[in-house]
Amino acid sequence: MHRLPGIPGINPYGPFSTPGLNHLVHQLQQQQAAAVAHAEEIDENLEPDDPKVELVDKALWEEFHRNGTEMVITKTGRRMFPGFKTKVSGLNPKAKYCMVMDIRPKDDCRYKYHNSCWMVAGKADPELPRRFYIHPDSPATGEQWMNRPSISFHKCKLTNNIADPHVYGHAILNSMHKYQPRFHIVRCSDTSQIYSRQWRTTCFPEMEFIAVTAYQNEKITQLKINHNPFAKGFRDTGCGRREKR
Template identity: 50%
Template sequence: EGLLKPVELQCLTWYVYFADSEQSTGSDTEVLAERTSCSFGSHSDLTSGGSGPQPPPPSSMEEIQVELQCADLWKRFHDIGTEMIITKAGRRMFPAMRVKITGLDPHQQYYIAMDIVPVDNKRYRYVYHSSKWMVAGNADSPVPPRVYIHPDSLASGDTWMRQVVSFDKLKLTNNELDDQGHIILHSMHKYQPRVHVIRKDFSSDLSPTKPVPSGDGVKTFNFPETVFTTVTAYQNQQVKLCAFKLLLCGVFIKPLVCFLCL
């Protein structure tokens, strides 16, 4: 007659009915348990004593993804040539950078930071009769490096993934002697914002006045549609009109309604 034998799996014991070969009419085994999410692994899983539930491995930096929020709005500006106003006292970005982060280890601690780097080594000027930006010469001398560390840092991966990460408090300035922590940029130059995810164990060199550290615990993201040209006043009237419409719509409260206004 058949014999019930316990078989140890990683998460529970299944009982397998081993039928006598003379009485077997089909498969040599008949499982006397309901199917669950568990499954047979290698042969060693069936012969070893089982090690019990294993915690999932921590998420690697390669799994981290950052999605730009209001990407359609950024693309709308990009298509006509985004301009970003900078002042001596500091001016907030418009539109502001907002991102959604996924793939973080919920239990790991991270810093989220942003810097803005030159696209090229050129200086530009706006030609009104053709409504285009043209190269006007070589770029000005490099400015001191600045990094904006998100004020919610340091936080767990779970905390970051449960919110939209907004950089709406970041300010841009053309004051090279700025001591307020604003991002220092030259006027009439093209720049690319970058978002950095920095694991706690790679943050020892993280500073608002130093370049972002590099290494396996740092992952950087940029979005081509967020490239902009710095100005002290809007040059392109289309950009000025779009910005004005957004302000009228109340972009900070109703971004989707604002986009429909464009």
């Protein structure tokens, strides 16, 4: 007798085989779930949004900016102060977003501190490897991001170590160069999709700073002491500079 071609889950000479049927049903359920998830993502992506970004501690950043903000960089990495914190609105409550920051050169110059002011000292050194810092809570829904009092990137550290192994936690900078932090909103449901989606970028000019290995401007040192609870250990060295204990 000629045997008919087999169909998964179906016995050509009798009723459905139970193991094969269960497998077929499981496959169909998986496909249906994937289709529903894909449809929901499409629906969310079709829903409009109008993101707005606010800089937290704006007045403090402006005070530093008026005096020429400096950020110390070290081999092991140093956190920024003031910290990079934002608040967002206008997101789609149901859609998912990733929040990203990076720090880019402000110009192509190298600087020096002379006669109590910063001035251009020459052409910038070659740019160091570019890194993006993805907020560890990414992705999250628009509603979750908007309900936060702030989105903080305080764990990101600044280093001058080109061999730094902390790929996702440290920004590598050149000393005596000016930089501009940037904030990016990426609408996507997984961090693996970040680089294939549209980035909406916000820059706050008052956040620009010069990277240093030791503070040059005494006014900046004093502002750090006055506002940063972790900088109370500074003491006078007797040379017009201060160093940390």
